[in-house]
Amino acid sequence: MLQFEKNTVLFERFIGETQCLIYAPFILTEFPKRGTYVLKGIWGRCPGQEIDKSKITALLKSLDGSSQHNYLHFLPLICPECGYNLPAVSGAVALLCQNCSRAWWVKRNQFSPLAYKAFKIPSSSKDSRFLPFWHLTLELSGLPIKSRYDMRLLAMSYRKLPEAWSREAVQLLIPAFKLGPKLFLRVARNMSLAPIDMSRKDQGLKTGQRTEPVRFPLEEAARAAKVVLSDLLKKHSKLYSLIPKTRLTLKHTGLIYLPFKFQGREFVGLHSGQAIPADSIERGRVI
8 A cells, every 4th residue: 555645545556465266065955844955064163054945056057067167277396397396385486496496487287487597605605595586677657767777866865876777777676485564665675776786697596505485476576566666765755646657667577586694583685785584584484
């Protein structure tokens, strides 16, 4: 929810909501003498509910007919590249093979390659873990922000900026793992403003390097872009009020693994300095 003044909401957006189709067992009992039907769930303490005969007729017809859509698909967790077992990770939307380091996500009911890059870490760094981020390159219509330089200048005008940023498009780094709402916004804001050289051509991950699974879908990251942008510009009231009407066009998307070092109770970014509490990442795994 984007709030400009008290009791005034400019726009709201739900990020990360999930729709689930749940199949549950019921018992339908007919009472001929009373001419009634009772539908009762057979899990826990479920009270029976009397159902009209007209609804029962429609229910029985739907059970007799063949299903028009098959929503349930199963895929073996086997890497299409090397045949190695893919990790069984709860809630993951992308899987990383621990043998060949190829990344995969499901497209059209089958595993498709997911391109990514990972930044290198110094050989002396220990207790490191790679955290995934969605790298979004944007074009903004309706705001005087045309480059990465412009965005950083508006958000942090007191720091010297690399001149090369004036030739780079607007960019955001959205966590590809789940966090609480306030921390999610803070991490996305700070990582998007961090002086990270996004043009570097680092290779993929090496076997045995520890990574955090990708649990936040790319589609949700794209929906969160305007919310993150509003958080970046919240100190500029005139620009802030223009955000709801601003049109965001995605020019490029990619997955980037950035190295973080475990210090105390936090993971601290080696390239950004961003600190993320370890227990927040742990709680995000069950969101």
